[in-house]
Amino acid sequence: MTITHLLINGENVAAQDKRTFERRNPVSGQLVSTGVCASTQDAQNAADAASRAFARWSATGPSERRELLNKAADALEASRVGFTQCMVNETGASALWAGFNVSTAVGILREAAAITTQVTGQVIPSDLPGNLAMALRQPAGVVLGMAPWNAPAILGVRAIATPLACGNTVILKGSELCPASHRFIVDAFEQAGFPAGVVNFIIHAPEDASAVVETMVAHKAVRRVNFTGSTRVGKLISLMCAQHLKPALLELGGKAPFVVLDDADIEQAVDAAAFGAFMHSGQICMSTERIVVDTTVADEFCERLTSKARELKASPEGSPIASVVDMATVVRCNALIDDALGKGAKLLCGGKASTTLMAPTLLDHVTAAMRIYSEESFGPVKAIVRVNGVEEAVSCANDNEYGLSAAVFGRDTARALRVGQCIESGICHINGPTLHDEPQMHFGGVKNSGIGHFGGQSGIDAFTELRWVTLQTTQRHYPF
Numbered sequence: 450m451t452i453t454h455l456l457i458n459g460e461n462v463a464a465q466d467k468r469t470f471e472r473r474n475p476v477s478g479q480l481v482s483t484g485v486c487a488s489t490q491d492a493q494n495a496a497d498a499a500s501r502a503f504a505r506w507s508a509t510g511p512s513e514r515r516e517l518l519n520k521a522a523d524a525l526e527a528s529r530v531g532f533t534q535c536m537v538n539e540t541g542a543s544a545l546w547a548g549f550n551v552s553t554a555v556g557i558l559r560e561a562a563a564i565t566t567q568v569t570g571q572v573i574p575s576d577l578p579g580n581l582a583m584a585l586r587q588p589a590g591v592v593l594g595m596a597p598w599n600a601p602a603i604l605g606v607r608a609i610a611t612p613l614a615c616g617n618t619v620i621l622k623g624s625e626l627c628p629a630s631h632r633f634i635v636d637a638f639e640q641a642g643f644p645a646g647v648v649n650f651i652i653h654a655p656e657d658a659s660a661v662v663e664t665m666v667a668h669k670a671v672r673r674v675n676f677t678g679s680t681r682v683g684k685l686i687s688l689m690c691a692q693h694l695k696p697a698l699l700e701l702g703g704k705a706p707f708v709v710l711d712d713a714d715i716e717q718a719v720d721a722a723a724f725g726a727f728m729h730s731g732q733i734c735m736s737t738e739r740i741v742v743d744t745t746v747a748d749e750f751c752e753r754l755t756s757k758a759r760e761l762k763a764s765p766e767g768s769p770i771a772s773v774v775d776m777a778t779v780v781r782c783n784a785l786i787d788d789a790l791g792k793g794a795k796l797l798c799g800g801k802a803s804t805t806l807m808a809p810t811l812l813d814h815v816t817a818a819m820r821i822y823s824e825e826s827f828g829p830v831k832a833i834v835r836v837n838g839v840e841e842a843v844s845c846a847n848d849n850e851y852g853l854s855a856a857v858f859g860r861d862t863a864r865a866l867r868v869g870q871c872i873e874s875g876i877c878h879i880n881g882p883t884l885h886d887e888p889q890m891h892f893g894g895v896k897n898s899g900i901g902h903f904g905g906q907s908g909i910d911a912f913t914e915l916r917w918v919t920l921q922t923t924q925r926h927y928p929f
């Protein structure tokens with residue numbers, strides 16, 4: 450068993466106090482990784498190292514950064530087999546989802562490599578004669594990126610790739626649930642030849658999260674913070690950042706509505722709903738959580754979706770649906786099922802589980818009185834709400850504290866688009882699933898799903914300082 454170390458200033462570091470924590474496979478219970486418990490001093494050291502590396506890294510040209518980011522993409526691609534095995538062992542995910550993680554993460558790195566030449570500015574007309582006024586984008590400083598376990602490669606790479614492309618140095622804070630998977634990312638940057646201190650890595654014991662994170666947020670060189678995770682912890686991070694006046698990009702929970710209008714292509718809608726609801730056992734922030742279906746097509750839609758869901762068997766090997774991450778997920782989902790059935794919902798398939806291999810579960814006739822209507826299951830348990838007409842569909846979709854992704858199905862695409870425009874979410878797909886991510890797209894939620902965007906120009910905006918710089922080219926006249 451190898452130990453997952455911290456990476457500080459290019460050195461593998463054991464914790465100051467030599468403590469470690471364990472991660473066990475959620476299906477077998479076997480020990481799969483041992484991680485070093487960073488102390489607040491380690492966190493301070495990581496931020497110091499990133500701070501020291503900033504002057505040189507921020508002065509590199511775009512071609513140098515692009516070449517290194519492309520090399521990191523190559524190195525991550527080369528580690529596909531090892532990474533996939535590690536992620537499957539640590540998180541219980543299917544090999545399909547783990548492999549998709551590698552491909553998407555490699556794509557994010559290549560997109561980041563491409564944007565190194567897109568960090569541009571503007572010349573703005575000035576009223577002052579002879580004054581050349583510019584809006585310049587410059588690297589911000591040290592960026593702290595924090596990533597969760599559910600898509601370790603995608604979200605770990607997303608937390609640091611654009612910041613690095615823009616000339617910042619970074620600290621990646623990995624998850625306690627997949628320390629070794631997150632370490633693969635950092636190893637890819639090491640193999641690519643990033644200079645010492647440009648990419649640093651911190652992991653810690655669960656009970657140390659608050660102290661370790663606050664040490665880094667408070668560090669004077671840390672100028673941007675990004676966090677992907679639950680809304681509960683996102684609010685805590687937001688408070689920390691407010692106290693230290695640090696901008697925070699927050700990508701948080703979701704309760705994605707999937708709207709089926711009366712003229713939807715039912716076959717297409719069923720395929721998209723099943724994929725969006727059950728891929729990775731529903732443990733994706735964009736997962737379809739609340740299916741909102743017009744009563745005129747509800748019986749046919751539910752019957753077809755149920756038979757498709759029944760075909761999906763959760764298995765640790767060879768199935769697109771594998772284990773959920775832990776028994777806490779099983780307990781949470783079981784409680785949501787009990788609550789819904791106790792209040793009159795109808796179980797169409799699946800049901801309560803006693804292991805982490807949970808069957809896809811559909812609950813029909815869900816009402817606002819049931820917890821599953823509003824709470825994120827983050828598991829394979831999905832609510833179906835029947836509505837009458839477009840207005841009711843929109844108001845049900847928006848009766849939601851979250852607003853990350855959404856989908857609308859309808860053959861009258863102009864009407865479906867109008868419905869989509871009325872839904873309060875950062876992302877909405879017409880005649881497509883709620884699950885869809887591409888590195889160049891603006892990715893972010895509204896309401897309790899977060900603040901800010903990764904991807905495209907938004908990522909550059911988030912991780913650079915916008916400055917107003919002038920050059921006076923003629924003699925200036927002063928009143929005295």
Ligand code: NAD
Nearest residue numbers: 597598624625658659662677678679682700701702703734
């Ligand atoms: P989580 O918020 O429970 O944990 C995330 C991390 O927060 C942990 O690794 C932990 O180290 C840290 N943490 C815990 N307590 C802390 C504290 N007091 N101070 C500072 N840090 C603390 O989330 P999770 O279970 O790892 O991930 C699941 C959640 O993430 C879901 O809600 C999901 O919707 C969301 N998510 C969102 C996106 C997105 O892009 N919007 C993507 C993936 C997951």
